[in-house]
Amino acid sequence: MSQFFYIHPDNPQPRLLKQACELIRQGEVVVYPTDSGYAIGCQMEDKKALDQLCRVRQIGKDHNFTLMCRDMSELSVYAKVDNVAFRQIKNNTPGPYTFVLKATREVPRRLQNPKRKTIGIRVPDNIIALKLLETLGEPIMSTSLILPDSKLAESDPDAIRDRLEKQVGLIIHGGYLGEQPTTVVDLSEGAATIVREGAGDPSVFL
Numbered sequence: 047m048s049q050f051f052y053i054h055p056d057n058p059q060p061r062l063l064k065q066a067c068e069l070i071r072q073g074e075v076v077v078y079p080t081d082s083g084y085a086i087g088c089q090m091e092d093k094k095a096l097d098q099l100c101r102v103r104q105i106g107k108d109h110n111f112t113l114m115c116r117d118m119s120e121l122s123v124y125a126k127v128d129n130v131a132f133r134q135i136k137n138n139t140p141g142p143y144t145f146v147l148k149a150t151r152e153v154p155r156r157l158q159n160p161k162r163k164t165i166g167i168r169v170p171d172n173i174i175a176l177k178l179l180e181t182l183g184e185p186i187m188s189t190s191l192i193l194p195d196s197k198l199a200e201s202d203p204d205a206i207r208d209r210l211e212k213q214v215g216l217i218i219h220g221g222y223l224g225e226q227p228t229t230v231v232d233l234s235e236g237a238a239t240i241v242r243e244g245a246g247d248p249s250v251f252l
Contacts, residue, residue: 047212049065049217050207050217051218055221058178064181070089073092075098075102075216077203077206077210079218080142080172082170082226083201084200084201085114085170086214087099087188088186090153103191103192107160110164111157112188113166114187115167121169123150130236131145131233134231135233138246140171141170142229143230145167148164149164174220178218190227198225201223201225228244228246229242229244230244231248238251
């Protein structure tokens, strides 16, 4: 049975954020709010938690995973970013974009795209998500919570609880959100390529 925390969307309670981070460090899979629906994530180094996340989402190990980062400096630790890409990312973060970039050695190999050695990176524009990342002190391995029978990100924490309370360790209720997942922008080969159109305006990269 998962824990269910009501965290205030504007003034997140530090005590609950700390408890959430302890659960992540203990290997639990967590559902939490972002600026583009709810995301599902786990500790970056935890293989067992990643396996459980893949079971919930019904995705394979070749899925393009994302590291949710708290700021640009953390993003630069895990991805190779040239000056042009850095400016493009900086101008649009935090925000509802996922950037596909070449991974650095800091990214566990199992999280990288097996052929291209890339990783998705994003900085969310959501206070709960940012405070959670700040409290944890490292990125959360994440993917949008899009359930197998849907194409949209989950937006209703009560409905998520009904579906997933026996499959994840924690669900954070941070309000009712939009359903659009992020816009995915591939910057790994230089020029920007839009992989998926979502909540973020893709025209700023074209």
